[in-house]
Amino acid sequence: MLKIRIIPCLDVKDGRVVKGVNFVDLVDAGDPVAQARIYDQAGADELCFLDITASHEDRDTLYDVVRGTAEQCFMPLTVGGGVRNVDDIRRLLLAGADKVSINTAAVARPEFVAEAAEKFGSQCIVVAIDAKAVASGGWEIFTHGGRKPTGRDAVEWGKRMAALGAGEILLTSMDRDGTKQGFDIGLTRAVADAVTVPVIASGGVGTLDHLVQGVRDGHASAVLAASIFHFGIYSVAEAKAHMAAAGVPVRQEPAPAQAGGSAPAPARDRAAEGANP
Amino acid sequence: MTVAIVDYGSGNLRSAAKAFERQAAGREVMVTGRAEDLARADHIVLPGVGAFGDCVRGLRALAGMIEALEENVVCKAKPFLGICVGMQLMARRGLEHGIHEGLGWIDGEVVPLAPTGGGEDHRFKVPHMGWNELSFRDPPHPIFAGLAPGAHAYFVHGYRFAAADAACVLAEVSHGGPVTAAIGRDNMVGTQFHPEKSQAVGLSLIANFLAWRP
Numbered sequence: 001m002l003k004i005r006i007i008p009c010l011d012v013k014d015g016r017v018v019k020g021v022n023f024v025d026l027v028d029a030g031d032p033v034a035q036a037r038i039y040d041q042a043g044a045d046e047l048c049f050l051d052i053t054a055s056h057e058d059r060d061t062l063y064d065v066v067r068g069t070a071e072q073c074f075m076p077l078t079v080g081g082g083v084r085n086v087d088d089i090r091r092l093l094l095a096g097a098d099k100v101s102i103n104t105a106a107v108a109r110p111e112f113v114a115e116a117a118e119k120f121g122s123q124c125i126v127v128a129i130d131a132k133a134v135a136s137g138g139w140e141i142f143t144h145g146g147r148k149p150t151g152r153d154a155v156e157w158g159k160r161m162a163a164l165g166a167g168e169i170l171l172t173s174m175d176r177d178g179t180k181q182g183f184d185i186g187l188t189r190a191v192a193d194a195v196t197v198p199v200i201a202s203g204g205v206g207t208l209d210h211l212v213q214g215v216r217d218g219h220a221s222a223v224l225a226a227s228i229f230h231f232g233i234y235s236v237a238e239a240k241a242h243m244a245a246a247g248v249p250v251r252q253e254p255a256p257a258q259a260g261g262s263a264p265a266p267a268r269d270r271a272a273e274g275a276n277p
Numbered sequence: 278m279t280v281a282i283v284d285y286g287s288g289n290l291r292s293a294a295k296a297f298e299r300q301a302a303g304r305e306v307m308v309t310g311r312a313e314d315l316a317r318a319d320h321i322v323l324p325g326v327g328a329f330g331d332c333v334r335g336l337r338a339l340a341g342m343i344e345a346l347e348e349n350v351v352c353k354a355k356p357f358l359g360i361c362v363g364m365q366l367m368a369r370r371g372l373e374h375g376i377h378e379g380l381g382w383i384d385g386e387v388v389p390l391a392p393t394g395g396g397e398d399h400r401f402k403v404p405h406m407g408w409n410e411l412s413f414r415d416p417p418h419p420i421f422a423g424l425a426p427g428a429h430a431y432f433v434h435g436y437r438f439a440a441a442d443a444a445c446v447l448a449e450v451s452h453g454g455p456v457t458a459a460i461g462r463d464n465m466v467g468t469q470f471h472p473e474k475s476q477a478v479g480l481s482l483i484a485n486f487l488a489w490r491p
Contacts, residue, residue: 121327198402251408
């Protein structure tokens with residue numbers, strides 16, 4: 001049986017992690033490659049880098065990060081943020097990314113998704129959708145990090161993207177992102193049920209029950225989370241144990257045998273942090 | 278000892294090369310698009326990402342490469358591993374975006390994944406993307422040595438290898454019906470999943486392949 005994936009996401013700016021884990025024993029907490037290695041050891045099912053480097057010209061550091069990660073981590077890696085053309089995708093794939101996520105550029109020119117899928121295969125083209133609930137019902141998609149409304153309906157957009165060749169949809173609720181109140185289940189379910197490709201639920205995870213809800217009620221194939229892992233509130237293993245106990249199929253295997261011994265423990269434990277997750 | 282990873286412009290070879298280097302134990306890992314290099318290889322790996330037809334075209338675009346593969350894998354029986362589309366290319370033909378002739382080493386066709394059932398539980402998405410549990414043929418092929426039944430491997434594909442001879446199917450997974458996870462005969466094997474992306478399970482498989490003396 002195919003397992004539900006748990007995907008930690010790291011925000012990277014100018015080659016440095018700006019929103020990431022605080023791990024004990026990690027000499028350089030800003031090093032994305034070091035963090036990737038920890039998640040690899042911890043049994044994360046995939047890893048996602050979101051590049052938030054302001055200038056397109058300063059992106060060379062990102063390629064170095066991807067290259068370094070691919071050399072040391074034998075797990076799937078998705079990279080998104082600022083992907084504008086076929087050449088951006090090629091460079092990321094050659095550096096070692098397995099999948100590339102497209103957001104604003106897909107809205108600007110939907111045919112870009114078809115061109116990318118034709119050139120590199122649907123399996124490596126993820127379309128990221130940022131959506132907000134609208135008063136009239138339904139959800140509208142936004143670009144430019146959620147700042148720019150597009151007037152497009154999220155469910156229709158998801159269907160169109162899948163039809164154009166997106167192999168997967170990374171769906172973020174702008175309403176829930178950062179709130180720790182859980183995924184927007186209505187949004188997740190509406191998109192997941194409308195498309196045949198896998199949907200990754202994102203935005204709002206604050207507890208392990210939220211992960212379960214995203215899959216059980218939202219019909220997501222994968223769940224993406226940032227802060228609950230980064231701040232050491234929960235480990236990937238705890239998340240998987242919780243999901244398994246709730247009947248969600250997850251991959252639970254011994255941590256990969258990596259050089260360097262056991263995985264470092266999170267810096268802050270739940271007792272210190274859990275009161276305000 | 279030398280491992281040749283065939284570079285025909287398909288997707289990202291870097292992670293495959295790095296995974297083999299990690300498990301190489303003193304062997305040379307050569308990423309090459311030159312047909313003549315296969316003569317000095319002891320193990321040959323054909324990776325593959327993308328569409329079947331594109332990969333066939335890429336392979337044919339390398340002067341003498343298909344002949345060199347035939348010579349070294351079929352005639353000289355060097356151990357061979359095809360990965361993902363590289364595995365699918367071992368088929369007689371592929372039906373992705375048209376009908377394309379494959380290497381024809383293992384009788385069968387590469388057909389669209391069409392998972393049945395699912396219905397209310399919405400589990401059977403295409404592409405088949407993520408970690409799935411391997412069930413091995415009994416006894417397991419040597420490339421699976423040391424792996425527990427149900428070990429997880431990472432898949433990402435929308436087409437599957439439908440083998441004409443069930444004896445060539447070395448492992449399967451379930452995704453709305455059985456899906457071929459590995460095929461092989463004699464000195465050749467192919468995995469639908471990505472060993473180079475399958476963490477410890479994948480690294481074990483690579484080490485097993487490099488130690489394999491068919």
